[in-house]
Amino acid sequence: MEQYNGLSYKEIIIAALLHDIGKIAQRAEDNTCNIKEMEAQILPKSKVGNYYTHRHALYTYGAMEKLCKEIGNNIDIRPGVVASLAARHHSPTHWAEHIIAESDRLSSGADRKENEEDKEQSSNFLKKAKEQALLSVFSSVSIFNNRKKEKVYYKLQPLTGENAYPSKESKYNQECYKKIWDGLYNSIISIKEKDFDDYLAALDSTLEYWTWAIPSSTIDQPDISLYDHSRTTAAFASVLYQWHSKNNNLDEEQIRNKDIKKFGLITGDISGIQNYLFDLKDTEKSTKILRARSFEIRAVTDSIAKYILDEFNLNRFCIISTAGGRFTLVLPNHNDAKTTLEKIKQEIDVFFIEKHLGKIALCISDIQECSYNDFMINSSNNTDFKNTFSLLQKKSYISKQQKLHRGLKKKGHIIEDYYNEINSAANVCKMCDVKPIKKEENHCVDCSTLIKIGGALPKAKYIKLKDGNIQLFRDKIEFYSDEKNNLSLSGMLSVNTYKEGRGIIRLPYTVPVDGKEALDFSEIAEKAEGVKYLAIFKADLDNLGLIFSEGLNNNLSISRYASLSRMLDFFFSVRVRELIETKEEWKNAIYCVYSGGDDLCLIGAWDKVLNFCIELQEDFKKYVGNNENLTISGGIAFIHQGLPIARMTRKAEEELEKSKDTENKNKITIIDITATWEDFSSFIKLGKDMKNWIKKELISARFIYRLLIYSRMAKNFLEGNINSKNILWKSHYTYMIKRNIKKEEEEMITELKGLAVEEKKTVLSGIAATYALYSIRETK
Numbered sequence: 001m002e003q004y005n006g007l008s009y010k011e012i013i014i015a016a017l018l019h020d021i022g023k024i025a026q027r028a029e030d031n032t033c034n035i036k037e038m039e040a041q042i043l044p045k046s047k048v049g050n051y052y053t054h055r056h057a058l059y060t061y062g063a064m065e066k067l068c069k070e071i072g073n074n075i076d077i078r079p080g081v082v083a084s085l086a087a088r089h090h091s092p093t094h095w096a097e098h099i100i101a102e103s104d105r106l107s108s109g110a111d112r113k114e115n116e117e118d119k120e121q122s123s124n125f126l127k128k129a130k131e132q133a134l135l136s137v138f139s140s141v142s143i144f145n146n147r148k149k150e151k152v153y154y155k156l157q158p159l160t161g162e163n164a165y166p167s168k169e170s171k172y173n174q175e176c177y178k179k180i181w182d183g184l185y186n187s188i189i190s191i192k193e194k195d196f197d198d199y200l201a202a203l204d205s206t207l208e209y210w211t212w213a214i215p216s217s218t219i220d221q222p223d224i225s226l227y228d229h230s231r232t233t234a235a236f237a238s239v240l241y242q243w244h245s246k247n248n249n250l251d252e253e254q255i256r257n258k259d260i261k262k263f264g265l266i267t268g269d270i271s272g273i274q275n276y277l278f279d280l281k282d283t284e285k286s287t288k289i290l291r292a293r294s295f296e297i298r299a300v301t302d303s304i305a306k307y308i309l310d311e312f313n314l315n316r317f318c319i320i321s322t323a324g325g326r327f328t329l330v331l332p333n334h335n336d337a338k339t340t341l342e343k344i345k346q347e348i349d350v351f352f353i354e355k356h357l358g359k360i361a362l363c364i365s366d367i368q369e370c371s372y373n374d375f376m377i378n379s380s381n382n383t384d385f386k387n388t389f390s391l392l393q394k395k396s397y398i399s400k401q402q403k404l405h406r407g408l409k410k411k412g413h414i415i416e417d418y419y420n421e422i423n424s425a426a427n428v429c430k431m432c433d434v435k436p437i438k439k440e441e442n443h444c445v446d447c448s449t450l451i452k453i454g455g456a457l458p459k460a461k462y463i464k465l466k467d468g469n470i471q472l473f474r475d476k477i478e479f480y481s482d483e484k485n486n487l488s489l490s491g492m493l494s495v496n497t498y499k500e501g502r503g504i505i506r507l508p509y510t511v512p513v514d515g516k517e518a519l520d521f522s523e524i525a526e527k528a529e530g531v532k533y534l535a536i537f538k539a540d541l542d543n544l545g546l547i548f549s550e551g552l553n554n555n556l557s558i559s560r561y562a563s564l565s566r567m568l569d570f571f572f573s574v575r576v577r578e579l580i581e582t583k584e585e586w587k588n589a590i591y592c593v594y595s596g597g598d599d600l601c602l603i604g605a606w607d608k609v610l611n612f613c614i615e616l617q618e619d620f621k622k623y624v625g626n627n628e629n630l631t632i633s634g635g636i637a638f639i640h641q642g643l644p645i646a647r648m649t650r651k652a653e654e655e656l657e658k659s660k661d662t663e664n665k666n667k668i669t670i671i672d673i674t675a676t677w678e679d680f681s682s683f684i685k686l687g688k689d690m691k692n693w694i695k696k697e698l699i700s701a702r703f704i705y706r707l708l709i710y711s712r713m714a715k716n717f718l719e720g721n722i723n724s725k726n727i728l729w730k731s732h733y734t735y736m737i738k739r740n741i742k743k744e745e746e747e748m749i750t751e752l753k754g755l756a757v758e759e760k761k762t763v764l765s766g767i768a769a770t771y772a773l774y775s776i777r778e779t780k
Contacts (some may be wrong), residue, residue, distance in 0.1 A: 007081070007085075007096050008076070008077065009238075009241060009313075010075055010076065010077055010196055011077045011078065011081055011082050011085065011096075012085065012096055012099065012100070012237055012241055013200075013234055013237060013238060013241075013315060013317075014068070014071065014075075014077060014082055014086075015064075015082045015085035015086040015096075015100060015237075016086075016099075016100045016103055016104075016233050016234045016236075016237035016238075017203070017207070017230050017231070017233070017234040017317065018060070018063075018064060018067070018086055018230070019060060019086045019087075019089045019100055019104060019230070019233060020056070020060065020104075020216065020226060020229065020230060020233075021059075021060055021063050021064065021067075021086070021184075022056040022057055022058065022059030022060030022061070022062070022063055022087070023056045023059070023060075023129075023214070023216075023226065024063075024177060024180060024181050024184065024211070024214060024226070025059040025060075025062070025063045025181055026055065026056045026059040026126070026129075027126070027129060027130045027172075027174065027177040027181075028174065028177040028178040028180070028181035028182075029174050029177075029178070030059070030063075030178075030181060032062065032066075033058075033059040033060075033061075033062030033063045033066070034058055034059055034062060035058055035061050035062040035065075036058065038058060038061055038087075039052050039058065041084075041088075042057050042058055042061050042084075042087045042088055042091065043055065043057055043058060043090070043091060044090050044091040053090070054090040054091075057087045057088070057089070057090055057091075058087070060083075060086050060087045061083050061084065061086070061087035062083075063185075064079070064082060064083035064086045064087065065079060065080065065083045066185075067185070067188055067189065068080075068082045068083055070188070070189040071188070071189075071191075074191065074192055074193060074194055074199060075193075075194070075196055075199050084097075085097055085100060086100070088100075088101075089101045089104050095244075095250040095251075095252060095255060098252050098255045098256060099237050099240045099241060099244070099255055100233070100237055102236070102240065102255060102256060102372070103233045103234070103235075103236035103237040103240060104233050105372075106232075106233075106236045106372060106375050106558070107229050107232040107233040107235075107236060107557075107558065107559050108216070108217070108224070108229065108557060108559060109375060109376050109377035109385060109556075109557030109558065109559070109560075128218060129218040130172055130173060130174055130177060131171045131172055131173065132172065132215055132218035132222050133153035133154060133155070133156070133170035133171060133172055133213075133215070133222075134153060134154045134156075134213045134214065134215045134222060134223070134225055135151060135152075135153055135215070135221065135222050135223040136151075136152045136153065136154060136166040136223065136567075136624075136625050137223045137224070137560060137563045137564050137567060138152070138166070138564075138567070138623075138624040138625050138627050138630060139151045139152050139166075139223065139625055139627065140221070140223050140551075140552055140555060140560070141547060141551040141552060141564070141624075141627060141629050141630055142551065142553065142629055143543060143546050143547060143550055143551050143629050144628075144629055147627075147628035147629050148626070148627075148628045149625075149626075149627040149628060149629055150168065150625065150626065150627075151168075152166035152167060152168055152625030152626075153166055153167065153168075153169065153170035154166050154170060154213040155167070155170050155213065156170075156172045156176040156177065156180060156213050156214070157213065158180075158183065158209050158210060158498070159208055159209050159210075159212040159213070159498070161574050161575050161578040163213075164567070164570060164571075164574075164575070164623065165622055165623055166625045180210055180211070180214070183210055184206070184207075184210040184211065186500075187206045187209070187210065187500050187501075188203065188206055190500040190501040191203060191206065191500075191501045192501055193490055193491070193501075194490060195490055195491065196315075197315065197316070197491075198490050198491040198503070200315055200316055200317070201316060201491070201493065201503030202501055202502055202503050204231070204316060204317070204503065205494075205498060205502065205503050205504040206500075207227050207230060207231075208227050208504075209498045211225065211226045211227040211230070212225050212227045213225065214226040214227070216228075216229035216230075216559075221555065223560065223563075224557070224559045224560060224563060225563060228559045228560075228562045228563040228566065229559050231317050231562065232317075232320065232558050232559050232562055234315070234317040235317045235318045235320065235330050236263075236330070238314050238315055238317060238318055239262070239263055239314070239318065239330055239331065239332045240255065240262065240332075242312065242313055242314065242332040242334070243262045243263075243332035243333070243334050246332065246334040246335075246336070247334060247335075257372070258371060258372040258373050259371050259372075259373065260371055261333050261369040261370060261371050262332065262333055262370075262371065262372075263330055263331070263332070263333055263369070263370040263371070263374075263375075264330070264331040264332065264333035264337055264367035264368065264369055264370065265320075265328065265329070265330055265331075265367070265368040265370060265388070265392050266308075266328070266329050266331060266341065266364060266365050266366070266367055266368070266392075266395075267326065267327065267328050267329075267364070267365045267392060267393075267395070267396040267399070268301065268304065268305065268308075268326065268327045268328075268329070268362055268363070268364045268365075269325065269326045269362070269363050269396060269399070269400065270297060270300075270301060270325035270326070270360055270361070270362050270363075271360065271361050271362075271363055271400060271403050272359055272360040272361060273297055273325055273360060274649065274653065275359065275360075276293060276297075276356070276359045276360045277290060277293050277294060277297075277593065277594070277601075277649075278290075278645055278646040278649045279359070279432070279646060280431065280644075280645060280646060281430060281431055281432065281433040284430075285431070285451050285454070285520075286520070286521065286645065287454070287511070287518060287519075287520050287521060287591060288450070288451050288453075288454025288455050288518075289431060289447065289450050289451060289454055290454070290591075290593050291454040291457055291458075291509055291511070291593075292450035292451065292453040292454035292457065293450060294509070294593055294594040295453065295454075295457060295507065295509075296450065296453075297325050297360075297594075298325075298507075298596070299465075299477065300362075301322065301325050301326070301327060301362070302322065303465070304348060304362060305319050305322060305327045305329060307344070308329060308331075308341075308344055308364075309329065311340055311344060312331050312332060312337075312340065314331065314332075318330050318331070320558060320561065320562050320565075321561070321562055321565035321566065321569075323565065323568075323569035323572075323573070323596050323597035323598075324569070324572075324596050324597020324598060324599060325597070326597065328392075328565075330558075331367065333367060333369050333370070337367060338366075338367060341364070341366075341367060342406075344364070345364050345406050346406040346407060346409075346410060348362055348364065348407075349361070349404050349405070349406045349407025349408070349410075350407045350410060350411060351407075352404065352407065353404060353407045353408070353411055354411075355446070357434060358404055361403040361404045363396075363399040363400045363402070363403045364399060365392065365395040365396045365398070365399040366395050366398070366399070368388065368391055368392040368395055370388055371383075374387075374388040375388065375557070375558055377554065377555055377556070377557050378554040378555070384554070384556075385556050385557055385558060385561075386549070386552075386554065386556045389548065389549060389556060389561065390549055393545070393549065421436035422435075422436045427439065428444075429442070429443050429444035429447050430442045430443060431443050431444075431447040432444060432446070432447050435447070453477070453479075455518075456479040457479070457507065457509060457511075458509065458511040458513070458518055459479070459481045460479040460480065460481065460495050460507075461480060461481055461482055461494070461495055462479075462480040462482075462492045462493060462494055462495060462502075463477065463478070463479055463480070463492070463493045463495060463505055464477070464478040464480070464489060464491055464492050464493065465477060465491065465493070480492065491503075493505040495507055496574070496577070506570075506573045506574055506596075507573075508572070508573045508574070508576055508577045508592050508594065508595040508596055508600075509577070509592050510577055510580045510581060510587065510590060510591065510592040511591060511592075512524050512527070512587070512588045512589055512590065512591060512604075513588070514588075519588075521534060521591075521603065521639075521645070522641075524589055524591060524603070524604060524605055525605060525639075525641070526605075527585075527588060527589035527604075527605040527608065528589070528605035528606050528607055528608070529605075529607045529774075529775050530607070530774050530775040530776055530777050530778065531606070531774045531777045531778065532641065533605075533606045533638050533639060533640055533641070533774065534603055534604065534605065534606060534609075534638070534639035535603070535604065535605075535606035535609040535610065535636055535637065535638050535639065536601065536602070536603045536609075536636065536637050536639060536645070536648055536649055536651075536652045537600075537601070537602045537603075537604075537609050537612075537613050537634060537635075537636050537652065538599070538600070538601050538634065538635050538636075538649075538652045538653060538655075538656045539599065539600055539613070539616070539632050539633065539634035539635070539656065539668075540598050540599030540600070540632065540633065540656070541568065541598035541599070541630070541631075541632055542630075542631045542632060542633050542660065542665040542666060543629075543631075543665065544598050547564075547629070547630070548561065548564070548565075551564075551629065552564070568597070568598055569596055569597055569598075571620065571623050572595045572596050572597060572598065572599065572600055573595060573596040573597075575619065575623065576592065576595040576600055576616065577592060577595065579612075579615065579616060579619055580592065580602075580612065585608055586604075586608055586611075586612050589604050589605040589608040590602055590603075590604035590605070590608055590609060590612060591603045591604055601649070601652075603639070603645070606638055606774060607771075607774070607775065609636065610636065610670075610684055610771065611684070613634055613636070613668065614677070614680065614681045614684065616632075617632060617634075617668075617677045620632055631665060631666035632666070633656060633659035633660050633665050633666060633667055633668065634655075634656060634659060634667075634668040634669070635652045635653065635654065635655025635656030635657070635658065635659055635668065635669050635670070636652060636655060636668065636669070636670040637649075637651035637652040637655060637670075638671075655669040655670065655672070656669065658672070658674050659674055662674060668680050670767060670770075671766060671767070671770055672715075673711075673715065673763055673764060673766050673767055675764055675767065679764055680767065683764050683765065683767040683768040683771075684767065684768070684771055686751070686765070686768040687767065687768035687769070687770070687771025687772045687775070688771065688772075688775075689751070689768075690704055690768055690769065690771070690772035691771070691772045691775040691776060693748060694772060694776055695776070698741075698742075698745060698748060699740070699741065699748070700740065701773065701776060703736065703740050704769045704772050704773055705769070705773060706733075706736055707733070707755075707765055707766075707769045708765075708766055708769040708770065708773065710729045710732065710733045710762060710765075711762055711763055711764075711765050711766030711769060712766065713729035714729050714730075714759045714762035714763050715763045715766070717729065717759060718759050718760075718763065729762070730756050730762075733755075733756050733762070734753070734756055737749060737752050737753060
């Protein structure tokens with residue numbers, strides 16, 4: 001057990017992570033945790049009166065005494081020591097207690113006001129604390145003054161996809177807290193992991209599940225969950241412990257020093273994801289390869305983040321955020337930090353050059369050095385966290401301009417690792433078209449591994465990541481389809497579902513199946529109505545950089561940043577998958593290539609994709625509490641039989657860019673027509689009406705085809721291509737209605753004439769016409 005001056009690293013981390021657990025026990029009125037005889041030893045006295053304050057700390061002491069007896073059966077800690085460390089964060093006297101106290105303040109950005117202790121003494125404080133619901137962090141986001149947002153709150157329930165939607169009103173009570181407290185307590189004591197990292201993974205998932213909707217503070221702005229506050233407190237405690245032990249200095253004044261740059265923030269960002277994912281030279285087994293490559297990005301990102309933390313003797317809580325091939329870490333900025341990180345950067349560059357031939361790279365920023373003051377909220381002299389975050393983003397940008405340069409400097413600019421093998425074998429892999437293969441085989445070792453993983457992922461209920469370094473992905477992952485014969489295995493992560501005593505890994509993949517067999521893309525296309533085409537849908541969050549840099553205004557703290565990042569990722573990595581699985585027609589026809597962080601990519605039967613994306617956008621609005629500052633944009637491309645998926649992915653990306661390159665964004669583009677989500681929904685509905693009109697022989701397919709032509713003419717006219725052909729679209733269209741529609745079909749005539757009222761509607765009618773024509777057309 002790593003010890004320093006009589007206290008172990010494990011004891012400090014557990015104490016920091018659970019330092020506020022007494023708030024739950026107090027609000028649940030579990031008086032077995034209220035150890036009154038410890039008042040003098042645990043609680044601080046008020047500055048304005050002869051009474052004790054911060055009474056939740058007493059409950060922390062009592063709760064930790066009980067819990068740590070169970071925890072101590074699995075990891076090497078002393079219950080009494082940990083209980084005292086956790087409880088004394090408001091009245092520290094020992095160096096370790098000061099570390100936790102400072103970490104507590106750093107986590108909150110020291111935004112708790114001086115009068116908090118007196119508010120706590122008011123007669124109705126506990127009642128209000130019990131009733132105060134967690135304000136959604138989305139309610140705090142504002143980047144445009146003219147966009148509507150309102151305060152919305154979460155219900156006090158365990159974290160599930162359905163429970164993650166806020167409402168305008170929510171009030172907690174003692175009974176709600178009792179259910180949470182009982183569930184949390186029993187879940188913690190159910191963890192039986194012996195390895196410290198595995199134990200923390202299980203404890204992390206347990207805390208998220210039970211405490212995600214508990215406000216860490218019920219005073220002022222209650223939008224930081226106890227879970228996010230606890231995690232970041234543990235992160236800072238880890239860094240402070242390592243920094244001070246490295247410097248062999250446990251002086252209390254040094255621990256409380258606000259000016260020393262003890263902390264270092266870094267970002268990691270994988271570059272080249274799109275090109276790597278869709279660079280498929282062989283369509284056979286392409287669904288498995290896509291799924292596996294997407295998982296590989298996630299696994300490699302996570303394993304490298306863990307590798308960096310291991311090199312700095314840190315734990316998982318020092319990952320402030322991780323999603324979508326990106327991460328942010330907090331490290332100790334000791335004298336060896338830059339040298340250590342430089343060595344890691346070069347090693348990672350070499351890894352990506354050797355394994356991926358430079359197709360993808362992980363760009364790691366230089367260290368953004370930080371003092372205590374650099375994490376504060378709205379401080380003076382440009383030393384607050386908002387400024388710190390801005391400086392970190394600049395370093396992140398610079399790292400992307402220098403990708404792989406350390407690896408190329410070491411290996412040289414000519415990548416020849418496989419050259420001799422390919423020369424001697426004269427065969428290359430049919431999938432990647434780069435790496436050598438043996439005579440009787442079609443795929444290289446790496447692509448063969450990916451195909452196996454792609455096949456295992458849909459059936460996996462548990463995943464085990466073995467100990468390893470950045471080579472982790474290739475041979476250090478095991479998949480289990482059940483737990484029956486593997487109960488004794490440590491470190492097993494439950495896939496998508498919270499299980500007591502286990503960590504969790506969220507995989508967003510949806511895989512259409514027929515019986516037990518996964519469908520390939522040609523089989524998925526057969527699920528489409530009419531023409532058997534696929535559609536690829538790409539979408540992401542609008543104004544991502546602005547949301548994080550300016551969206552929280554002067555209230556940006558590291559806990560709010562972590563909370564905002566986590567809740568956005570939860571939508572894309574959890575809710576997208578769950579939404580697809582709510583309807584059989586989507587579940588069996590939509591394939592999720594990736595979804596996480598702030599973006600997604602889906603491929604499926606064309607009509608199912610078009611209907612799903614409308615539902616998705618509506619669901620996202622509800623998820624963010626109808627905050628108009630938080631929107632998504634999308635792009636859709638159709639994949640005709642025989643067309644390469646990679647090319648159509650680029651087309652979908654181009655369509656997405658058109659949606660974003662408009663005023664206010666918040667749009668979707670399809671067949672080169674950009675529409676608001678409301679208009680898109682309306683014209684898809686019109687397309688369904690047109691399909692029915694055709695089937696009832698009220699209108700001809702040729703009429704709808706001509707409408708599609710007039711839509712293009714109107715679009716050309718609006719874009720400035722004013723020639724005689726484009727000018728006459730309106731008169732031709734009006735004449736076509738008069739000649740082809742029976743007078744008694746008044747409702748239809750009114751609907752169709754309405755499309756010619758303004759050019760914009762005529763352009764949008766192309767969406768409806770396309771939907772109708774594809775619905776009735778059979779693939780030749």
